[in-house]
Amino acid sequence: MPIGYLLVRTGSAGPERIAAVLLRGRTAELLARSLAFATAVTALSLLLGCALALLVARSDLPGRRVLAVLAPLPLAVPSYVAAFAWISYFPGLAGPVGAVLVLTLCCYPYVYLPVLAVLRQSDPATEEVARSLGRRPWAALREVTLPRIAPAAGAGGLLVALYALSDFGAVSIMRFDVFTRVIHTSYSASFDRTPAAVLGLLLVVVTVAISAGERRIRRRDLARVGSGLPRTPATLPLGAWRPWALGVAGLVVAAALAFPIAALLWWSGTGLSGDFEGTRMLASLGATAWFAGLAALACTLAAIPVGVLAARYRGRYVTAVEQSVWAAHALPGLVIALALVFLGVRVLPDLYQRTPLLVLAYVVLFLPSAVAAVRSSVELSSPRVEEVARSLGARPGEVLRRVTVPLAAPGIATGAALVLLTAMKELPATLLLRPTGTDTLATRLWSHTGVGAYAAAAPYGLVLVLLALGPTILLMRSTGSWSERA
Amino acid sequence: MSRLRLQGVAAGLGGPDILRGVDLDVESGSLTALLGPSGCGKTTLLRVVAGFVAPRVGQVRIDDEVVAGPDRCLAPEARGIALVPQEGALFPHLDVAGNVAFGLPRSVSRAARTARVAEVLELLDLAGYERARPHELSGGQQQRVALARALAPSPRAVLLDEPFAALDAALRAVLRRQVREALIGSGTTALLVTHDQDEALSIADSVAVMRDGRIVAHDVPTSLYSAPADLAVARFVGQLVELPATVSADRAETVLGPLVLADPPAPAGERMVVGIRPEQLRLATPDGPGPGSLATVRYREYYGHDALVHVELPDGQLVAVRTAGQLPEHDRVRVWVEGPVRAYCGAVLDVASGR
Numbered sequence: 001m002p003i004g005y006l007l008v009r010t011g012s013a014g015p016e017r018i019a020a021v022l023l024r025g026r027t028a029e030l031l032a033r034s035l036a037f038a039t040a041v042t043a044l045s046l047l048l049g050c051a052l053a054l055l056v057a058r059s060d061l062p063g064r065r066v067l068a069v070l071a072p073l074p075l076a077v078p079s080y081v082a083a084f085a086w087i088s089y090f091p092g093l094a095g096p097v098g099a100v101l102v103l104t105l106c107c108y109p110y111v112y113l114p115v116l117a118v119l120r121q122s123d124p125a126t127e128e129v130a131r132s133l134g135r136r137p138w139a140a141l142r143e144v145t146l147p148r149i150a151p152a153a154g155a156g157g158l159l160v161a162l163y164a165l166s167d168f169g170a171v172s173i174m175r176f177d178v179f180t181r182v183i184h185t186s187y188s189a190s191f192d193r194t195p196a197a198v199l200g201l202l203l204v205v206v207t208v209a210i211s212a213g214e215r216r217i218r219r220r221d222l223a224r225v226g227s228g229l230p231r232t233p234a235t236l237p238l239g240a241w242r243p244w245a246l247g248v249a250g251l252v253v254a255a256a257l258a259f260p261i262a263a264l265l266w267w268s269g270t271g272l273s274g275d276f277e278g279t280r281m282l283a284s285l286g287a288t289a290w291f292a293g294l295a296a297l298a299c300t301l302a303a304i305p306v307g308v309l310a311a312r313y314r315g316r317y318v319t320a321v322e323q324s325v326w327a328a329h330a331l332p333g334l335v336i337a338l339a340l341v342f343l344g345v346r347v348l349p350d351l352y353q354r355t356p357l358l359v360l361a362y363v364v365l366f367l368p369s370a371v372a373a374v375r376s377s378v379e380l381s382s383p384r385v386e387e388v389a390r391s392l393g394a395r396p397g398e399v400l401r402r403v404t405v406p407l408a409a410p411g412i413a414t415g416a417a418l419v420l421l422t423a424m425k426e427l428p429a430t431l432l433l434r435p436t437g438t439d440t441l442a443t444r445l446w447s448h449t450g451v452g453a454y455a456a457a458a459p460y461g462l463v464l465v466l467l468a469l470g471p472t473i474l475l476m477r478s479t480g481s482w483s484e485r486a
Numbered sequence: 487m488s489r490l491r492l493q494g495v496a497a498g499l500g501g502p503d504i505l506r507g508v509d510l511d512v513e514s515g516s517l518t519a520l521l522g523p524s525g526c527g528k529t530t531l532l533r534v535v536a537g538f539v540a541p542r543v544g545q546v547r548i549d550d551e552v553v554a555g556p557d558r559c560l561a562p563e564a565r566g567i568a569l570v571p572q573e574g575a576l577f578p579h580l581d582v583a584g585n586v587a588f589g590l591p592r593s594v595s596r597a598a599r600t601a602r603v604a605e606v607l608e609l610l611d612l613a614g615y616e617r618a619r620p621h622e623l624s625g626g627q628q629q630r631v632a633l634a635r636a637l638a639p640s641p642r643a644v645l646l647d648e649p650f651a652a653l654d655a656a657l658r659a660v661l662r663r664q665v666r667e668a669l670i671g672s673g674t675t676a677l678l679v680t681h682d683q684d685e686a687l688s689i690a691d692s693v694a695v696m697r698d699g700r701i702v703a704h705d706v707p708t709s710l711y712s713a714p715a716d717l718a719v720a721r722f723v724g725q726l727v728e729l730p731a732t733v734s735a736d737r738a739e740t741v742l743g744p745l746v747l748a749d750p751p752a753p754a755g756e757r758m759v760v761g762i763r764p765e766q767l768r769l770a771t772p773d774g775p776g777p778g779s780l781a782t783v784r785y786r787e788y789y790g791h792d793a794l795v796h797v798e799l800p801d802g803q804l805v806a807v808r809t810a811g812q813l814p815e816h817d818r819v820r821v822w823v824e825g826p827v828r829a830y831c832g833a834v835l836d837v838a839s840g841r
Contacts, residue, residue: 033719125575129632131562132536132569133589133639140563144589234538 009203014200016044023196031202034165034178037099041164044104046157048252050149057119058141062242065273067249069476072109076472078425079106080169080258081445081461086453087173099174102166111156111165118152119145124234137236161210164470166332168428173449179203180334180428187338197252197342197388200335207332240264267458280444285463288440291430292304294355294409295362299370299419300412302363307374307415308404313385329367330481336364337429344433353436361429366422370415377411378404414478424464441467487675488549490535495544496699497534503532503542506699512643514549517676519671519686521723522696528679531696532645535677536569537562548642568636570646572630574618582607582631583616606634609668626657633665643675650685662689683723687711691824695719711763713748717830720761727762727805727832738829741801742779743809748826751759759834760827764808768794770820778822797821819833 055061058067074082083102086093093101122145130140168180172398176179179199187196238245341363344352385407390397405412427442432442441464448457490512497505504527512518520530533539535546537553537560545555548567553560567588586603594602607613610630620628629649636644637709649665650658668677670697680686686693687707693715694704703715714720731738731745738745738760745760772780781797784804795807797819807821 123575125571125573128536128538128562129569129571129575129635130569130577130588131538132565132641132645133635134563134566134591136561136563144577147577150579351616 001041001338014136017194017217018198021195022202030177030179030182036262037096037178038161038164040100041103041107042157042161044100045111045160046153048104048108049156050115050153052108052252053112053115053119054360055249057116058236059238061238061245061249067253070253070257071112072476074106075109075421076468077106077257077260077465078169078427078442078468079103080168080427081465082106082260083170083173083261084445084449084454084457084461085260088267089263094175096176099171099176102170102174103167107163109162110159111153114156115149118149122148133240137234141236146191158210159277163208165207168334169446180332183334183338184428196338203332204335225263233479264458264462267455268462270455281463282442284441284460286438286468287438288424288442288464291358292420294359295366295423296416296420298359298363299366300416302367303370303415304405304412305375307371308378310371311375311378331425333365334428336361337432341432353433355435356437358430358433361433362423362426365426365429366419369418369422373415373418374408374409377408381407384480410478417471417474417478421468421475424468487515487673490533490643490675490677491547493545493746495534495541495546497530497539497541499530501540504699505534507698508544508696508701510701512675512677512703514675516691517666517678517689519690519693520677521683521686521693522681522694524681526696527699528696529647531558532677532679533641534648536567536645537565566642566645567625568639568641570632570636570644570649572576572648573652574632576628576631578620581616582612582618585620585631586634586638588635600636608657610634610663610672625653625659629653629661630664633668637668637672637674641674643677644669646676646678647677665689677710688720694732695722707825713828717759717832720828720830725764725806727764727767729760729762731758731760731829733758733829738827741799742821742823743802745823746826748828751794758829759832760829762823762827764794764806766824766827767807768822768824769807769809769814771816772818772820774820776820781819781821783817783819785815788813
């Protein structure tokens with residue numbers, strides 16, 4: 001629906017204008033630069049995510065339990081906060097190098113988590129067979145286990161690519177002109193919003209193409225043969241590589257987690273000695289929690305029926321609903337926000353820059369994650385249980401309320417935590433759609449960083465990271481990525 | 487083909503020893519079954535032979551080479567012992583041909599590789615399945631591919647860990663025969679772990695019985711069944727009817743009258759147990775001529791090809807009698823024992839309480 005509106009908005013500008021924007025030399029350059037950027041971030045995230053997952057799950061690295069706890073935590077650091085931390089100390093990083101560095105450090109958990117899950121579930125028997133057929137330990141890992149993690153790594157990598165293309169805050173702070181930053185500049189710099197709409201649509205075309213690729217990779221998912229035995233796979237000796245592996249793992253954690261937090265603390269210390277905006281801080285903290293909470297509530301309520309239907313009934317109608325939800329997954333927040341701005345200005349002026357429209361944007365953006373969580377959790381419980389409830393005289397709605405939802409509660413909570421986390425971190429849609437006069441932690445940080453007031457910005461970043469740690473920890477625990485076996 | 491020998495092997499998985507002094511000799515080219523209840527350590531024994539668990543003491547030899555001993559533990563990949571785990575554990579990312587060719591040395595040419603794969607698949611009746619993916623195969627086919635993969639590089643021995651456990655009964659019987667024929671056909675030494683007595687007796691050249699981390703008996707199936715080493719082995723291998731007896735030189739006095747002993751036990755004595763297989767017991771109408779004592783039929787289990795009739799003896803004990811498909815018409819029967827029986831030291835197992 002938002003995209004339909006974006007299409008209408010673009011169409012009304014006339015084909016010549018569209019062609020003029022599209023055929024500008026700058027547009028081709030922009031496309032190439034954005035794709036190169038996304039490719040670099042994806043490649044580096046794949047490397048880091050797979051290496052860390054292997055170290056945590058299979059190696060004899062000292063301190064790998066600590067690593068297992070710390071490695072996914074950069075999820076709690078919004079990309080623009082990390083970008084702010086880096087640029088406040090190393091202004092020279094501005095540009096492609098800084099943008100790639102920051103996004104890689106923020107995105108590698110998207111690869112790390114699914115790969116770790118596959119590694120922990122994989123049947124050790126296949127590697128043992130490979131050993132008995134003459135493979136050394138690392139060769140067995142490479143030939144048998146790596147092909148099994150390829151689909152998970154590929155799906156995670158494409159998620160990273162989508163994230164890199166949609167990210168707005170970090171690239172803007174790093175002053176690196178990729179799609180999102182150019183769209184935002186052309187939107188806010190002039191009254192002619194046609195270029196913004198056209199470029200937004202072009203970005204959507206790119207991201208939808210990428211997510212179509214993701215779905216193809218997912219489909220190739222390798223069916224596991226047999227259930228195997230619940231046995232922990234053998235640890236692989238690192239040998240002489242141990243200090244190197246330890247050094248790299250330590251460096252990643254330091255750069256992705258310790259450095260941003262330390263920088264925020266240092267700047268906050270400096271800021272507190274000056275004039276601290278206590279009341280504004282509390283107000284924006286409240287706004288962040290309020291909007292994110294509303295988003296989590298709305299998404300969860302909407303996700304339960306869609307998720308249950310998707311898990312229990314396979315029909316053309318349900319598939320269509322589910323697919324349209326997934327399609328929204330590929331849409332950058334900035335483009336959704338733009339579409340809703342156009343919609344708000346023209347069709348719903350009463351709602352424009354008021355809470356319902358912002359929550360609607362969050363629902364469009366985050367419903368897919370909530371649906372996925374509900375669906376996979378409902379699929380875990382047997383439909384036989386529901387049939388028993390029906391045979392005992394409960395009507396369908398009652399079964400949903402008394403059996404299905406309570407059984408799926410952990411998954412639903414996970415979905416809610418995920419929405420809470422991402423809504424807190426969300427920047428572009430909040431920036432464009434927030435109610436007039438209200439500021440969230442993210443937007444306050446943004447406006448301070450924009451004018452170089454690092455000391456004033458840091459406390460907002462710090463509070464945001466602390467706030468986001470809550471749902472992140474909830475998420476890590478519920479997905480079992482901290483336990484020895486998932 | 488090679489001979490496997492374990493001497494005094496003790497091993498554990500970090501905790502107390504699971505194997506406590508295992509001696510086992512697997513003849514070259516033979517198929518030996520390792521039979522034991524779950525938790526007795528048979529899978530651990532298999533993993534010691536394969537090289538995934540190092541023995542704490544004792545040694546494992548293949549022919550004359552010590553592969554695991556006090557000062558040496560060869561890596562699994564250097565032993566030339568192929569593994570067929572439970573449920574096969576096929577590589578899901580490779581097709582059948584890729585799975586089977588996995589263990590062939592890199593030096594083997596492409597043509598020789600294809601030929602060897604075809605040859606082994608033929609042996610297991612899987613010709614034409616080269617391009618199939620593991621998840622497209624049935625459970626029995628997956629197990630056969632797993633065995634083909636193990637046999638392809640002509641290993642020194644093959645280890646099979648409960649290979650038929652996940653299959654249904656009818657398929658199991660067919661697959662047992664196929665596996666046995668493939669192993670005999672390739673002349674490979676094989677050690678098969680199972681908890682199923684029928685499987686062990688029907689498939690193997692010799693059966694080693696394992697209990698509490700030790701091998702308590704190792705013999706060909708026929709002697710293991712008809713002349714078990716002790717009462718516990720007799721109970722574990724097949725069904726056993728136990729009667730208290732007073733034993734003299736060559737006879738045992740029981741509630742069913744005097745019975746002939748196969749091997750007179752060394753210490754004759756008052757309180758001993760005779761073990762009788764259910765098919766050694768005979769039933770007849772109570773009024774006809776012949777030996778035996780009167781009994782009451784309590785319960786009938788009919789299987790079609792044969793039947794088990796549970797009768798109560800004059801002293802109140804319940805015993806099971808196997809008949810060739812005929813059920814007694816009346817509740818009063820005459821029971822006697824055909825052929826020699828074996829006497830053991832020990833006490834009769836109380837069926838009701840399990841003690």
